[in-house]
Amino acid sequence: xxxKTILEEILAAKxxxxxxxxxFRSAIRAQADEARPPRGxxxxxxxxxxxxxxxxxxxxxxxxxxxxxxxxxxxxASVYASAGAAAISVLTDERYFGGSLDxxxxxxxxxxxxxxxxxxxxDPVQLYEARAAGADAILLIVRALRDxxxxxxxxxxxxxxxxxxxxxxxxxxxxxxxxxxARIVGVNARDLATFEVDIERSLSLIEGLPAxxxxxxxxxxxxxxxxxxxxxxxxxxxxxxxxxxxGDPAAGVEALVGHPRRPRSGRMQPAGAEAAIDDDGAx
Numbered sequence: 001x002x003x004k005t006i007l008e009e010i011l012a013a014k015x016x017x018x019x020x021x022x023x024f025r026s027a028i029r030a031q032a033d034e035a036r037p038p039r040g041x042x043x044x045x046x047x048x049x050x051x052x053x054x055x056x057x058x059x060x061x062x063x064x065x066x067x068x069x070x071x072x073x074x075x076x077a078s079v080y081a082s083a084g085a086a087a088i089s090v091l092t093d094e095r096y097f098g099g100s101l102d103x104x105x106x107x108x109x110x111x112x113x114x115x116x117x118x119x120x121x122x123d124p125v126q127l128y129e130a131r132a133a134g135a136d137a138i139l140l141i142v143r144a145l146r147d148x149x150x151x152x153x154x155x156x157x158x159x160x161x162x163x164x165x166x167x168x169x170x171x172x173x174x175x176x177x178x179x180x181x182a183r184i185v186g187v188n189a190r191d192l193a194t195f196e197v198d199i200e201r202s203l204s205l206i207e208g209l210p211a212x213x214x215x216x217x218x219x220x221x222x223x224x225x226x227x228x229x230x231x232x233x234x235x236x237x238x239x240x241x242x243x244x245x246x247g248d249p250a251a252g253v254e255a256l257v258g259h260p261r262r263p264r265s266g267r268m269q270p271a272g273a274e275a276a277i278d279d280d281g282a283x
Contacts, residue, residue, distance in 0.1 A: 006062050007192040010096055011144055014120045021125045028125060031132035032160065039114040041137035041163025042184055044086045045214050051231040051259045052086035054116065054216065055249070056241025057107060059091075059098035063195040068245045069098060076249055077107035077115075083253035087137070089116040089239060101133045108134040116165060120144060124156050137163030140182075142173040143192060150180045165216060165239075171205060178210070185213050186239060189220035199226065203233035211266040224255040234264030 004012070021028070045052050057076050060066045077088045090107050091099035099118075108115045114136035121127065121140055130138050140153055150166075157164040166182035168174040169191055177185050187209075189202035199220035209215045214237070217230040222243040230238050244252040 005193040006195060007143065010062075010093070010120055011122070013095055014093075014122055018123045018125065021123075021129060025125050025128070028128045028132055032128040035131050035134060038131070038136040038161045038163075039112075041087060041114040041116065041165075042214055044114050045184070045216070045237045047086065047236075047261075049261055051227055051235060051257070051261050052237040053084065053227075053253055053256045054087045054089050054237055054239040055080035055083075055085035055244055055253050056089035056118065056239060057091065057099075057103065058118075058241045058245060060096075061242065062096050063190070064242055067242055071245065072106070073103035074106040074110040076245070078110045079249045080244070080253055081111040081113050083250040084257040085113060085253050086237065087114045087116060089118045089241065091241075092117055092119045092133075101129070104130075104133050104135060108136075114163065116163070121153065122149075124153065127153065127156050127160060127162065131160050131162060135162065137165060137184075139165050139167060139186075141167045141192070142176050143169065147176060147180060150176070154181050167218065168205075169202075171208075174205060174209070178213070183213060184216065185209055186216040186218045188218040190218070199229075203229060203235070206230070206233045206235050207265055208267045209234070209264055211264055215264065221256070224259070227256040228259045231259040231261040234262055236261060 057073050059069045088107050090104045091097040092101050092104055094100055116137040117130040117135035118139050121138055154164055165184050165186050166177040167186040167188050168177050169188050187202045187205050189199040190197045197220045206215045215235050216237045216239050217235040218239045221238045221240045227238050
């Protein structure tokens with residue numbers, strides 16, 4: 001029997017977490033109803049003519065191991081925001097990334113910009129949990145979701161006022177994201193099955209995204225030159241974590257912000273706006 005990929009292993013663990021969360025679903029929904037109004041994630045990423053930065057807080061990852069294991073979310077988030085980050089991304093997965101919802105709460109209390117909950121979202125209860133914890137946006141990974149569930153989660157995020165960063169890795173996943181109604185599409189240079197990074201390929205995919213979609217370049221950004229290349233490809237924003245966490249977070253963000261962004265070609269459109277979507281996505 002073939003061994004599981006890292007993504008498959010993470011998703012299996014996440015399904016166990018979700019099953020436990022269901023026991024508290026009613027209480028979590030009640031907490032979500034009482035949460036403060038979310039900050040506008042999509043609007044924060046739209047800076048006419050220039051690239052914005054989503055600066056990420058994470059202590060470790062399966063690909064890099066420990067990055068900055070003793071870092072505190074509030075302090076790092078404050079530095080990011082002061083240096084010009086348009087939004088903060090916080091890894092809340094504990095087992096594989098060393099994060100928590102407490103990290104998200106601390107970051108949210110420390111800054112005035114929107115905060116993204118970065119996790120492996122599989123079920124509506126996680127959106128209520130994110131909303132209750134103060135998240136302004138959530139991550140949806142196309143490869144981890146069937147089309148019907150992706151649409152359901154996007155609709156619920158909209159109902160809750162949450163932004164939704166919909167992450168894709170190839171052209172087929174981008175088309176699925178667009179068909180589902182994604183308004184913010186992240187193109188990840190890292191293949192979550194192998195964790196290999198190909199930034200040139202990801203930027204070529206960004207060039208084809210529709211002009212009205214917010215395009216985010218994810219993974220592989222490690223310098224001002226990389227951010228400039230993302231802007232040349234038409235990226236509205238770059239999401240950067242490991243490079244910032246391993247170095248000087250203030251200088252890192254300052255090096256990434258404000259690079260010129262050129263208009264995208266927009267050649268890639270949903271395949272048949274009227275066509276039915278087959279529910280044949282990933283398990």
